[in-house]
Amino acid sequence: MFLLRSILSIPQGLVTVAIAFFIISPASAQLIQISGNGRIISNGDTTPSTRDHTDFGQVEAGAGPVDRTFVIRNLSQVPLQILFFQRTGTHPGDFTIIDPPEPSIPGNGDASITVRFLPPDIGGQRSATIRLVTTSSVDSDFQFDIAAELILPAPNIIISGNDLLIPDGATSPLVSNNTDFGTVGLESPGRTRTFSIRNDGDQTLRIGVVSVTGINSDQFTIDRAPATFIPPGEESSLNVSYNPNREGTHRVSILITSNDPSPTKRTYSFTLRGTGVSQQPSITVTGNGLEIISGDDSPSPDNHTLFPDTDLQSISTRIFTIANTGDSTLTISSVDILGPHAPDFGISGSPPSRLAPDETFPLRITFRPAEQGARLANLRIMSNDPSTRAFEISLEGLGGRFKLLGVEKVEDDTVITFSTRTAPGAYIYRILYSSDLESWDQIGSIFSGGMEILQFRHRNSRSPRKGFWKVEESRL
Incomplete structure (x- = not known):
């Protein structure tokens, strides 16, 4: 198996030294x-x-x-x-x-x-x-x-978010599987994510303790715990909310103990992440598509703060838009009409108490003058906008020179009674009808020399479930 080969002989006096080494012969070795x-x-x-x-x-x-x-x-x-x-x-x-x-x-x-x-x-x-x-x-x-x-036959816990598996021990949160909550404003209502706990085994899965751990555990809340017992092939939901009250990135671990016999799954864990940012709401009010600045005390027909001349006891309507142009929820605490002639102006409908970012609401203001002449009021909107807690603008309208006295049903007709001007002259009174206070149709007209009470009979007007009538005056 080994060969001894002489390499070199060196005479040293009477002694010859042989230098040799062993090598394995491939011809006979077995490996x-x-x-x-x-x-x-x-x-x-x-x-x-x-x-x-x-x-x-x-x-x-x-x-x-x-x-x-x-x-x-x-x-x-x-x-x-x-x-x-x-x-x-x-x-x-x-x-x-x-x-x-x-x-x-x-x-x-x-x-x-x-x-x-x-x-x-x-x-x-x-x-x-x-x-x-x-x-x-x-x-x-x-x-x-x-x-x-x-x-042995046993339960097998599987956790997913948004139908995507979350591996046990996962430490890299992802938006795709709901473990990354993204950016949430400090004053916003928070964000909730749902996770599915499924039993892929062949014995009942028993859920023990579900907890949030870590130095930022106060930023996350378990809103809904899963069922204690999950039969084979079934699942239960776990809801977790992120409600940051301080800025920064917050990481926590979700720990779920169960009777899954796998050593790594007896305590199933995965990491959640969210980022809290300081966000603020911002109220913006527009009329006729034009922004109205808080404190505006110069009513204008361009932005609808100056209402058109309106007959006494008749109604004019203007629609303003309230928008939240900030990046957190706008909370509206009150919307009021104030000022010397506040009863002549009204708010139609109930404004919402909250507007999400980029959400808008149409605010309908009506003007129904009780007396002739200029009628003045203020619109005030109280909200949590930190820069404009009280948004206030001036409103104005002009009460007409004649008065609508009454509208009553007589059989199938509607009778409109109104008084004309107290000064003599030549006047045309046009009677208009609307079913929605938006579009008006002329249904008739009456000539008057003034100083009288007139009636107009609107024939066969019983069919609509509701209606509105007004009278407009033109001097000849």
């Missing part, structure tokens, strides 16, 4: 190599791994056999003889060798050996040692450990 899953296995390996197939992985107890094939390679040029192989160790009876190789492997050839795991109907770790004795010059007694884990 063995064993691999699994394409990875070389070292002789004496006691750490089974799924990477080289020495670890058979998790197998359901009592399930069918699991096979792993290993390759025996002869690295020499002469045949390698397999003298015998055997199973030893803790559970050799759970593993058997099927399809054994031929007893002789040609030079530079290989053969395979298949080990079969027969899962017993119990749980726990199972292991054994495979031993091959060959004529190899090195590692003639080759041994390596194999193992498998038996899994």
Whole structure:
């Protein structure tokens, strides 16, 4: 097996020194190599791994056999003889060798050996040692450990957000699976995310403690805990809210204990993240598409703060738009009409108490003068806009020179009674009708010399469920 070759002789007096070394002759040496899953296995390996197939992985107890094939390679040029192989160790009876190789492997050839795991109907770790004795010059007694884990029927907890799996131990929050709550204003109502807890096992999953941990745990709240018992194949919801009260990025861990037997899942954990920012609402009021600045005391027809001349006891309407142009919720605490002639102006409908960012609301203001002449009032809107807590603008309208005295039903007709001017002259009074206070149709007209009370009969006007009438005056 070894050759001794003389390299050099050096005379030193009467002594000749021979320098020599041993080399392995490839013509006669026999070398063995064993691999699994394409990875070389070292002789004496006691750490089974799924990477080289020495670890058979998790197998359901009592399930069918699991096979792993290993390759025996002869690295020499002469045949390698397999003298015998055997199973030893803790559970050799759970593993058997099927399809054994031929007893002789040609030079530079290989053969395979298949080990079969027969899962017993119990749980726990199972292991054994495979031993091959060959004529190899090195590692003639080759041994390596194999193992498998038996899994009994059990619950299996799976958590997802937005239908995407959240792995146990996940520490990188994502918007896609609801673990990243994004940016939330400090004064906003917060943000809630829903997570699904599913039992993919074949035994009932029992949920223990669900908790939020970390230095920012006060920024997150569990609004809805999952059910305590989740049958196989079913799921339950977990709702978590993020309500920041300070600026910055906040990270916490969600911990969920259960009876899932997997060591890593007995306490299922994943990280949540949210960013609190200081946001503020901002109130903006427009009329006729033009912005009206708080404090405006010069009513104008352009922005509808100056109402058109309106007959006594008739109604004119203007619509203003309240918008939240800020980045947090606008809270409206009150909308009032103030001033010397406030009763002549009215608010139609109920304004909302809250407007989300970019949300708008049409505010309808009516003007119904009780007396002739200029009628003055102020519109005041109280809100949480930090720069304009009290938004206030002036309103003005002109009461007409004549008075609508009454509108009454007479059989199928409507009779409109009004007084004309107290000064003599030539006047045309046009009677108009509307079903919505927006569009008006002239239904008739009357000539008058003034100083009288007139009536106009609107024929067959009973059919509409509601109606509005007004009278307009023109001097000839």
